[in-house]
Structure formats: structure tokens, C-alpha cells
Amino acid sequence: MKQSAMAANGKRDGFRVIIIGGSVAGLTLALSLERAGIDYLVLEARDQISPQVGASIGIFANGARILDQLGIYDSIEQHTDPPIWHDMLTGEGTLVQKVDSLRLMQIRTGYPVAFLERRQVLQLLYDHFPNRSKILTGKRVVGVDHLNRGVRVHCDDGSDFTGDIVAGADGVHSQIRQAMWQHAESHNALKHLKRDRQAMFAEYRCLFGISSAVPGLAEKTQYRTFNKDWSFLVVVGKDSQCFWFVFEKLDKVYRPPNMPSYNKDTDQKEFVKQFMARYVAQTVTFAALWQRRTAATLTVLEEAQYTHWTYDRIVCLGDAIHKMTPNIGQGGNWAIESAAALTNKLNKLLKRTKGRPVADDIRAALKNFEQSRHARTKEVCETAGFATRLEAFATLAHRLMSMYVVPYAGDMLVDVHCRAVAGAPKLDFLPPPEKSLRDGTVFQAARFVEPGDNPAWRALRALPLLAICLVNYRVLGSAAAAVVPQIDGAADRRSVAALMTDLAALQTVGMVETMRRGNNFTLAALWPVFALVGHWKGLLGYAAPVYFFLHYVQCSPDRFAAPDNRLVPRHHAKTIVAAVAVGYILPAASLLFADRTHACVFERVWQVCPLTTALVHRAFASAIPNTTATERVQNPCADMRHLRLAYAAGAFISGATYCYLAITSRWYTHIFWSDALQLWQAYRVLAVPAEVSRGQLIRYHHLITFGSSLLWELLHFRDLGRAGRLNMSYLKVAGVLFGTVMLMGPGAAMALAWAWREEVLARKTRWGTEAEKRR
Template identity: 35%
Template structure:
């Protein structure tokens, strides 16, 4: 017998691939007895494969002491290029690998798989535990232990057997045999779970001489039914992959097997794929001519449900097999090995503390915990890789539409997808965290998983009161009952209640039906703008000034990186809709959608709260020119006919605002996002304070101007309360039965303000609640809400909204999630850096 159990907890690892070597290195550093069995005659063979190393695994390799040497052997990624089958760019070249470095403290690199294996092997001090030419042929399992039998007759006893032996795992097969009597349905399903719908040829080319490629370039070619990926390294080395969609779905027992001749035929069929176009460019056929090692294989995909049974557990490809398109298969195996090492360390520590071996039930509990900790992230990688595979092979209409229309506008599609898989990465709990991993702008956080904040259905249910508010607002602010009164005023030809006969302006844009509609809407504003109802006039001026704060917030949020591809990117659409049905009806809907699509977890990276300054810096001048100043002209222009002209203009302010923001941004401002997100993620913070803070001061000033203007001569607190009551508080529901358009309009606009600003103040409460759950609001939610309630009567709802939004912005910019691993949090939780 080649190996027997000693006094300590002992592990047999089958397979010296990425997962097996990582686990071996981790167990050595944990002080756990183990033996590693490899069926090949060497541990790190050259099989023509390359592999990407991303921050999620780089941190673990750094903990093991392997990263420093490994990164010297890998090519750091620099620029992502996305192309169609003819080599033409389908999106702007993406230089965001630098962003990944800034976010996590680790860059993204690519190199030969053999070098990764050698690097991990180099972190293992005692090589006597590693045995080659050890093909596992049988496993004996009982209550007291497990015995692994190899084809040379040797056997090894242990407390636990780990199958890290790949997609066609012999260990997993034996586990199924033992588990099937107890879990027949799961085992039967798992036996049929691995499929292949694509093949892939991967190779390494040397001496590639093309002036159009340089070290660090990553070129991805999207094409119908096929794709290609190349990573350029130093000295003309190119790591490359190319895929085809197979004619049907293959399963275990029916997987295609390929020869070198099959690989040559593959290239003959697909050699016309253009990697880089034009003179001096590169095709797949030209790359093949420089290829020194290659292999054609089916691309298996699998998400197995049974990860462990008794004293047998699996890791890496033997439980989660992903396509190579996302480049995370090996990285996921490293994470799984780290998580398993943590579980084994807990078992070993328990044995050392109690002096007895863990029971079968205790081992089963720890292995179940290991699976729970890893299954969501591991399966997420399989799913994300599968989606990317089908996108790159342009499978189906949705994929074709994505590549043609969405991908060009999503310049950081792959990096953002990768970043979301980085933030919740596993680590070795028993080894120190490298300082590099604690200093990034997107700190690792084990509770975030794929970077999103819970299910959208859950958030939808929480925010349902906002939709209820929108429904109530639409009922209260129904202007249909006074349509005939408004039409009568419009068609009467002169403005009522004005001493001089001021004609009603009916023609402005010279589009008869459109002018008639706007003239009808204008009648609702006559009591306010012409002063026939002084309270309504003061209320309207304050309301529109408060709206400046709201507009600026909407435009800042629309330019935010976290708002990409959400409805929040369309502030002028919401404003235009608000002009039609009332901003008080639209505001709760906007707030609902924002809460639904923007959980606080979206700001895990500091740069995600950053706005595109070319757009956001244009927001204040655009809002002033297109929204606020035209309305002040509506109210204060000396000529009453002129006021009507300004009102016609102001009614379309969302259109003029969109044009003004676009024009100012294009003529006066430059695009700096590529450097801002990496070097200046807080660049826009001061502008936010000046813009929104200034608008809030103006809103507070108008609030008190209105209050003082409505006070009686007696003065005092009672007069202040009376002024607020008379000016801002609705007397009742706007009703067409009142017989007065003036009364209806004044009540309508008061309710408009209540719903518009009230919904945004409720929205702020939701956002602060999110931050409290994330541990970022250290002042307490109740205290914050009480302070907001005090501010509303003191400075008005608009200023309160601005101040609250700025406070939230400051928190997003300076505080991280309670579980984020930073230098500050590690010092706080562990009494210093460790």
C-alpha cells in the first residue's frame, strides 16, 4: 500500500490540472496532509492551450505566492477589438483592461496554460506529495475512510477524495455509482447533463509579423455560425481560438472526437475569417501558417447538481464546465479549489481542536457548505460563457441584432461582464490578503456574487408604493373634465379676468392642430402667469424653480455610467411625457424605474457613479437656457402677448433642452471618459455640488420669497404657516364641476407639485434605505428621514431634494459596502492589516 492515513486529516486529490494544483498548494499552506495523483507522466504538459488569468484568480494566486512570477510569463491585455466576419470594427476599441487594474488591483493577462501550471507547481515546496503516472481505476468507500486504487496497483487511504480530474472525471463517475441508490433522479439527470453544441480549435502561433497587431491586443470576430479570438503577445506570439456551431447538440457518449486532419479541414473551411483587415492584416489561414501547436475539441457545457457524496467531492471542470469564450473556466476552477480548501481547513482545524476525526455527517455538512458557497458564482460563469458563445457565433435573431445595434453602443460589454464576476470572487480565508487586492476602486466583496442587488421582482414589490402613487396622481390630475372650459377660454379670443383686452395667441409654430393643442394647454397657466390668482402665481414660480433641481438630477443620472442601457438615460422623454400628462404623474414612474434598475450594488466600482462629464457639465447651462429662464420670461416679460410667446416656447422645453445639452457638449466640451474612469473617478463631484447645490439655494430663496410674499402684515410664525398653507397646500381635488378653470388650474398645479416632489422625496428615502442595508449610511435611516422632514418646511421640497441627493452622492463617492474588502475595513474588522 503506497499511502496510509496518518494522525491528521488527509486528502487525496485526483488530477494535477489547474484546480488540483491550486488545491494542493493551498492545503500545503493550511498544514493539511494530502497526496496529489496525476495520470499523465508529467504535471505541466504542453497541449497547445492558452489561458486567461483575471483578478478573481490572480488574488488567490497572489495569496499562494505564485502571482509574482506568473505575471512575468503572461501578456497583459491592453485593447479589446470587436469585429465582424470581414474584420470591420463593430464597436469602438475598448481600452478598459486598464480599468480592471484600477478597480481590483490586478490586471488581466494571457499566457500558456503550461506556464500557469508550472507557476502553481512552483508555489508548492514539498513535491514528494505529487505522484505522476497514477491513473485512478477504483475507489473503496466506507464509514471510516476512502481508499483510492491506481492502475499500477498502488493505493492511498484518506479521509476525503477530491476529484479534480476534468470534464470526464473518473472520480465523479465513481461518486455517481455510490450515490445512485440514494439519489437516483439527480444522478440520472447529471449523467445526461453535459452537452456540446460547438467545437473549438485552439492554438499558439509564433513569429506572426503583422503591422496591424501589437502585444496586448485582443481581437474578437463575430460571425454567423462561427467566431474567432486572438490574443497577441510579445515577439509575434499569438494565442488563438476559432469555433464552429455543430449541426446538432451532442451528449456524453456521443461527443465528437477530432484528429489533426479534422483540424486542418476546419481551417480550410474557415480560413477566410478576417482577424485584422486590409494590407498587412491577418486572416485565420495566415495565422494557421505560423501555428506551432494546435488542438480541435468539442466545447462541452455542464452544470452538475451533485458535487459531493460521502467522502468524495469534485472540483473544477468535473462539476462546472464552461465554454472558453469568456475566458473564465480556469479562473473559476481556481476559485472552486480555494473554496474547497477553506472547507477542508475547517475540518482539519476541528480535528486538531477535538482530537477526533470528523464524522461522515460532519464531512458531508462541510462539503454541502462548500457547494452552497460556490454554486451560484460557478453556474453564473457557465451561463455567462454560454450566452457569450452564442452571441459571438451570432446564433439567432437576437444575437444578430445585438452585434449590429447594441454592441456598438456598449463599448465595455466584455469588461463590465467580467467585472461583475470579479467583485464576489472567493479567497483563501486562512491566508493574508495581498495589499494590492485592498486598494482598488471596485473592492472585492464576497456577498455581492455577480454584482447585482437582488432580484428585480423583489425590488419591484418593494417600490410598488411609487406605482400606486403614479396611479393616484393620474386620477387626481385628470384634466379631461375641464376640457370644454379650457376650449371655451381659448376660443373666446381674449384672456379672461384681465382689465385690458389681451388677445389669446393661437398661432406660433404655424402647425394648426399642434398650435391649437398648445393654446389649449396654455390656458391652464393663465391665472399663474398673468397674476389673476396671486397665490397660484407664487406657487407656480416656486414649483418651476424646484423643477430646476429635479431636472439637473435627472440629467446627471442619465449621464451616469451605472445608468447605461436603462430608461434613466432618457430624461427628456420623461420631461416630455410630463408636459403631456403632468410631471406629478411621470415622476413616481421615473423613481420606480430608477429604484428597479439601480440598486446600490451597481456602485460597487467608484467609477460607476461617475457621469460622462461631456454630457453632465452641459446640464446646467442647458437647463437654464431651455427650462428656467424661458419660464421666468413667461412670468415676468413686460408684454403680455410676449409672455404667451415664451409660454409656447417653454411648453416644448424637453426638446430645446435635449438640443441645448447636445450642442453645448459637442461645441464646448471634450470626451474624457476613457481617462476619467481610471484616473479621476470623482471628477464630476464638485460640478454636482455647484450645479445642484446652486439650484437648491435658488429653490430655497424662491421658497422664502413666496412665503414672505404671501404673509399678512401681522407677521409671526402663524403668518408663515398661513402663507405656506394658502400657497402650496391643495384645497381639495381639482374638479370640473367647480365651473372655474382658474380654480381647477390652481388645484391641479398644487397637486402636480405635491406628487412630483413628494415622489422624489420618497425615492430618496428608498435610496438611503438601500445604503443603510449596505452599511454605507452610518448616520441612521430614521435620523436622516427626520432631518429631511425638518428641511422641507424650512427650505422647501426642491432644496431638500437637492441636499438629500448631494448627501447620497457624497456617500457613494467616499464609502464602500459594509462587506467590501478594503484597507480600512480589514483594519476595522481585524485590528490592523493582516
């Protein structure tokens, strides 16, 4: 018996999407279309929407935000008790690491990691449909016909349905993907089709399930056990319900049609024998989970990244087109993302076209959807596969990274996750949820990131800093080595005093950036290395601009959007002034006032003082309790009082020296600015001035170092303005900096400007109304 098409939505002139599969992807797409006023029909092969197969799902922030827009997330929260602790263990049950990384993820994104049964999510989605007659069960699709103005879908019960688009959300073994390939082959289309047919493979298998409460497994905790060729993942949810996974490497890599399949009774029982005595927690073995299981399924873990997501009027999403391993929990969230992204494209298409869109417009919209998702999906699939192999020690490198890098990487994995989440799509036609706009969330920051502001563009913008190095080499050449202080007379002493006190201010800023949490694992944290090169060989006029260039490229404003990433651990912030005084100012003063007999010794000490200052700083900090784990969550501005003192101290000693020299020696001020003019003229003709004295070379490097530092700061202030975090024009900022240089000297100006930036980054505010207007 054939069924006629449903009544079309009048707002969209009869346009309808036929969705194959009542999966998370399919139901999310349908509900998104419902909110957009686009007609749809869901055809599900099973007899019920939410069967119990033992599957769980983790809703991360990228999926949660979309579900929140759809009005479902509050219901999901009622079914969850989000984990905050992450325990990492060896195969023998030894605890390697216990961190509250999941709590930090919630602070940064506005959403906790919510684990619950997959069938619960499906049921909640289904319950939110105002017209459930558009969701039909027991409709297994067996064919797709392409009509002049649409498509017709045939089901195995003899019914058929027509629409404008077929969306395949029917899982990893998608019939719609096969129908799309067959249709493309009949037209000799899709040049990478052969590669797509061979894209799927499996190297691991997984037993996943759900158990009732297990003694010894703590609430709000996620457990991961790493071992050679196998691993465990256990998440304790609401009412201590346990969601668990057992991963094991297969004997070889399999590809269709030779994928393994498993019998629920015999294969499962045989599989679990080897794992019963293995530890999922320090005192709990897998046997405890297995004995309390309520559902379990053994399956092969397919992996696939397909090139072609769409052809003609067919489009695929979810596991039908991007299948990843479950170790990072992003499969369901990526399906939700793709559903939102596809709805956005269709909504824009129907708003742009008058009446029912023609085939070419539909194909273009679907192709645009495919292209918008490719790069992001490729990255997450590779990350998921890497995580699976990392936890199963696939190679020696994986083992070393698991045991000796990850446990000591701080919140690096949280940083990686949050940067990925920040780029997630949402439903563009619905307002963003309040949770995602809380101060300091990555979603809030992402709204105001300058379009296209990637490292390549930032490097291009900062090229003048590298140009300074090249011009320095052409103008000063080997004469740079003479900047290693050797004091001959009062004039040199004044020049060296001004340079050293300004460098104390620069050293303060450099130490802050070295210890800033958001700079971990970046070149910005290597200031002591660059400073040491500059001091040891007298190449500060080269080393400083290179450091500023690299810092600017890697440290965009959104990197510090999360308040805890701006944070400098308080035990480090508290000891900066003392470390600079002992490790930097004391050797500088000793050199400045040493007699000729001891000058050579103090000169060598001063050359390595960036290194000694860093060592002294760590020694001082080690004597103070490290409270970062608490403060990064509860008080990310705990460092501000100490940073203000450090910046003020650096500015004071630099500014006081400049003012003293300006008052007591007008000659110094005159000659300083005269040298600045000479250096500018030398830059113009690319030739060093004749008969350059040692004092002049010191002042030249002084000017080059701090001129480049002020340019570096102007670039960062430009970013803050573009992000809407600073309501002051670029010219006004430059004017303030130049005025401060004239009044207090370049070192004080540099320190005070960086303190100003610190205050802007620490300020609690909604990011940039001006930036939003520009978009």
C-alpha cells in the same frame, strides 16, 4: 505494490482529502488545503504535472485574487504582458470597434487580464508546494471503494490510498464523476442522475494553439473576429507570443458516446485549410499564425452543467462538473473559485467539529459547497455558451447584437463582467490581497454590500413611493390634469413660480442621472420620458414617484463603487446649467410672465420642455470634445467641478424663489404649509378636500412630487450608511433634510441633498468600517 496512507496532519486529527487530477482545479485545491492546514494527496494520471498541449489560460480577477492569497500571483505576473486593447473585426478583416475595455477591467478589479501558457500556471502552482511528495504522477485511478470511515482509491499500477474525501478534478471526462454516479446508482440515490448522464453535448469545435511573434499583431492587444458559423480569438502576450483559438460550428449537436475525436496530423491539416486566408486582424490572416505555431490541438468543445456535484464522500470540481466554452475565458477561473469555495467549507467543518468529522457532517459540508456554487456556475456557463454563439452569428438576433448593439453599448460588457467578478469567493481564512482592496475596486465594494440587498428587497423597501401614487389616485383622481399651469391671479402665479423653480432643480438632478455612466441601460436613464409624461398630462405627482421607485430599485451603492460608473461624461456635465437655463427656465419664465394672448402658446412649450431640454443638452454637449475614454480611467472625478456648479445653480434658483416668496408674501408660506397639512389629512381619510382651487392642486402636486423626492433621497442615504460610506445616522440625515426644507424650500433641499450624495460617492475612501463591524 500497495502504498500506505501518508502521515496525517496532526492539526486535523487525520482528516485527509484525496485529490484526483493535477489540473488547475486540483493543484489550487491542494495548495488551498495546505494553507488551511488540512492534509491532502494529489494523484495525477500523467507522468508530468505540466505537459505542453498547446493550451493557454486567461487569469481574470476572480481567479487572480485567490492565487494572490496563495502567494502565486506575483510569479504569474512575471510571465505575462497583460492586454489592454480589444479589437473587434468582421470576417473580412474590417475593424468594427477598438476599445481599451481590458484596461478598465484592471482599474475596476485591481488585476489585469493575464494570458499565459496553461503549463506555466501548473508549474508555478507546483513550485509553491512546500512538500511535493504529496503530489504523485503516473497514478491513474481505476476505482473508488467506500469504507466505514473513509474511502480507498485504487490506481492502475496496483497502489491504493485512503482518505476521508475524494475530490475529482480530473477534467471533462472525469473518472471520479463516473464513480460517483455508479455509487449513487447502487443506492438508488440522486433523483436527477439520469439527466446528469445526458447533460453533456457539443455544438462547436475548436483549434487552439500558441505561436511565436507575428508581424502585424500589436502588443497588449486582443483580437476577436466574428463571422457566420466561425470566429477567431487571438491574444498577444509577453514577448509577442500569440495565444489563439479558432471556433467552428459542427454539422449537428453531438452527445456521448458519439462525440467527435480528431487526429493531430490529418484532421488538423484538413481543418485549417478553410481558415488560412481569413483575417485575425486588419492586415493579418490566420496563415501567419499557423506558420509560426509552436503547439496546436483540435478538440470538440463540450458543454455541460451537472445538477449533482457530490454524493456521499465524493465531490467534483472544475471541468469535471462544470464545462463551458472558452470564449469568455472563465473555465480555469471557475475551477480556481470552486477550489477555494470547497476549501472554505472543509475548513469550517473541521473548525466546528471536535476530532475527525463523522460521515453525516462531511456529506452536509459537501452538499453545502454544491448549493453555494450552483446559481453562479449556471449563469457563467450560459454566458460562455451565449458568447460562443454570439461571435459565430448562430441566429439573426446574435448577428444583430454582435454588429449593432455590442459596438455601441459602451462599457456594458465590462459592467457585466465586473458585477460577476464581485461575487466571487475567496479563501475566507486568509487575508484579502492588497490589490483587491485598492480604492474603487469591485472587491472592496462587495465586502460592504448589504446581505440580501437584491432588487426584490430594494423594491419592497421603496414600496412607499408606489403607495404615494395609489393614494394620489384615490385622493386627487382625475383632478390631476388641472396641474397643467393656467395662471389666474397673483396667488396662482406665486404657486406656479414656486413649482417651476423647484422643478428646475429636479430637472438638473434628473439630467445628471440620465447621463451618469453607471445608469446606462437602466430605467434611471429615462428621466426625460417620465418628466415629459408629468408635464404633458399634468401627472407629475404620479410620474415622479414611479421614476424614484425604479431608480432606487436599480441603483444600489455598489453600482457606483467603480469611480468611472459614478462619472457623468464631462461634456454633458459641463452643459447642464446652460441646457436647463435655455430648455427649461426660459420657457417657464415666458409662461409665468406671458399675457393672456400668448399664454396658450407658452403653455404648450412648457409642457414639452423636458424633451426640449434633453435635446438642447445633447446639442450643447456635442459642441464640446468627448474626453470620457481617457477620464474614465485616469480622472473619474473630472465632472465634479461642473456637477457642483449645476447642483448649486438648481438649489440657488429654487431656494431664492422660496425665500423671496416667504419674505414678500407671508400668505404664500402660510398657505403652502396649510396645504401640506390638508393634503396629509386627505391622505388619512383617502378623500380630496372640498372646493379645491387650481392653485391648491398645483401646490398638492408640488408637495407630492418633492415629498416623494425627499423620501427617495432618504432611501439612498440609508444605503450609504449601511455601506459604511456615510458616518451619520439616518435620523440626523432626515433632520438635515427637513431643516433645509424649512429654510430654503423643498427644491433646494432636494438639489443640495443630491449634491451631498455625489460628494460621498466621489470621495476616495475605504468602504465602511462601520459596515464591516456589522458583518
